[in-house]
Amino acid sequence: MTRDPRVDAYIERKAAFARPIMAHLRNRVHAACPEAEEAIKWSSPAFMYKGQILCSMAAFKEHAAFGFWRGAEVTGTPEEKSAMGQFGKIASLADLPDDATLAELIGKAMALIDTGTKSPRVLKHPKPPVEPPEDLVAALAANPAAQTVFDGFAPGQRREYVEWIVEAKRPETRAKRLAQAVEWIAEGKKRNWKYEAC
Template structure:
């Protein structure tokens, strides 16, 4: 395998316009975090390998996906990895760079994944359950929006703690005010339809 595979250049070139910045950014991060990584194509998708698969990415008509081969073995203190949703990658449906975790977090994941392969860890290793995640307080700005939408508020209040947490994490982790506003508008739309945050993956 080569450090840079021209087939991945061609793959990115053929991707939808929204996907290109995401794919280019992920590819750059891979090599910045782990210069020993090589590229290849498997099952029609770009793969990044070092002593075995590290991760892969894919582009579809309306979203991208990016996943770590041993995702459940990674230390994920922020709870960003969507374990058990391999078809959507490790971070769900990606439609722009704002859907990705920060570069710092991604680089940490990449370095961890490389070390797992160096250590010869096979497959996903189940980690013992840790302490329960702390409760996320309802931010004032989302409470204000919900108070103006009785149906959405009723749906939210009827949700389990885990479903509430999914929405609150998604909204509070927005990196810009514009992204936060967009996510709140989407949340209200989905809540009015009785949908959980991850309804698309159910």
């Protein structure tokens, strides 16, 4: 069991109600995961397992918090946008799950690390398709090569050109960007082609 003196100091500095909670959680983590190493992450105690964060705890003025790094996967409940971990505001030892439940949850967190599974990625909602402005539609229609390339672009590539043109503040700037866009598109260039690796 690897204990960090900075965690001792952290617990000692906290309010009287928090010290027994923090000491209990620390002991439960080490009992369930003897290989756990202590560290300070984001100014609070964390428990590392095989180089990855297993769980962490923190104490505040009127409550403590304890949570697993991959909480939703460990507890099987949807992750809430909260800094309170998976157990809400902990004001006393009675607010914690029993020792067997804690050990089981710590075991699940360890298994996620042992198996090398990655956290599921949050699905982003795709942006709606972008409608090119009339002046771009007309300019592309007048240049069949540019029209063909533009139609073959991915939605995000079309969006970059459309946004670049419509964000122009002055009519002269917009006209200049429109002409440049049609020229680049006809050459098969994406909007930010200058920055692409050769």
